[in-house]
Amino acid sequence: MTGAEITTARLRGERPRVEHGPLYEDLFGSDAVAATLWPAPHGGPRTPAEAHELLAQDLAHWQDEEFGPWIVFESAAGARFVGHGGLRRGLIEDEAIVEVLYAVHPDAWGRGYATELARAAVQRARELTVTEVVGFALTTNRASQRVLEKAGLRFERTVEHARLAHWFGRLTL
Numbered sequence: 001m002t003g004a005e006i007t008t009a010r011l012r013g014e015r016p017r018v019e020h021g022p023l024y025e026d027l028f029g030s031d032a033v034a035a036t037l038w039p040a041p042h043g044g045p046r047t048p049a050e051a052h053e054l055l056a057q058d059l060a061h062w063q064d065e066e067f068g069p070w071i072v073f074e075s076a077a078g079a080r081f082v083g084h085g086g087l088r089r090g091l092i093e094d095e096a097i098v099e100v101l102y103a104v105h106p107d108a109w110g111r112g113y114a115t116e117l118a119r120a121a122v123q124r125a126r127e128l129t130v131t132e133v134v135g136f137a138l139t140t141n142r143a144s145q146r147v148l149e150k151a152g153l154r155f156e157r158t159v160e161h162a163r164l165a166h167w168f169g170r171l172t173l
C-alpha cells in the first residue's frame, strides 16, 4: 500500500512536488491560516522562502516514509486547490508520534473538507498499520479540535507545543 495519493468523496490528494511551491506560498502566507497555526509572537504568515522550506520538509518526509502530508484539490472538474494535510511523523514530549494534520485554504472553509481530509488520513494510517495517531490544535481553535474529534481522536491532555498551549488528542487504531 502506498500513501502517495488519496481520494475521498470530494477530494484528491497527491504527494507534494517542487512545482507545488506557489500553493504552499498561497496557503501558508495567508493571514487567516497563520492566525491559527502560528499566532503572534510565532511569526504570523510565512514568507515565500519559509513556505518553500515547509515544502522541502514535506519532500524530505516523503523520501523517508511511505506516507506524509498531501497537497489537496477538489476532485470535481476544475480541481480547485483545497489545502494541505495528511500524516506526519514527529516528536512530542520525547514521544515518537504520527500526527494527523491539515490546513485548508480560507476560500474552502466551512464545507467539511478538513474533516474529510482528517478522516482519510486516519483511514490511511489504518491501512499502513500505524498503531495510533495524535492531533494538536491551539486551545483556542475550537473548529480544529472539532475536526480531530470527528476524525475519532479524543482529548488526552493540554500540551505545550511550539511554546503555545495545545489541545492534544489521540486515537488508538
Ligand SMILES: CC(C)(COP(=O)(O)OP(=O)(O)OC[C@H]1O[C@@H](n2cnc3c(N)ncnc32)[C@H](O)[C@@H]1OP(=O)(O)O)[C@@H](O)C(=O)NCCC(=O)NCCS
Pocket (backbone or CB within 6 Å): 032, 033, 034, 036, 037, 101, 102, 103, 104, 105, 108, 109, 110, 111, 112, 113, 114, 115, 116, 136, 137, 138, 141, 142, 143, 144, 146, 147
Ligand atoms: C480549522 C480548519 C481546519 C477548519 O476547516 P474546515 O474545512 O472549514 O472544517 P470542517 O468544515 O471540516 O469542520 C469544522 C468543524 O468545526 C466547527 N466550527 C467551525 N468554526 C467553529 C468555531 N469558531 N467554533 C467552534 N466550532 C467551529 C464546524 O461547525 C465543524 O463542526 P460540525 O461539523 O460539528 O458543525 C480551517 O479553518 C483551517 O485550515 N484553519 C487553518 C489551519 C488550522 O487551523 N489547522 C489546524 C491546526 S492543528
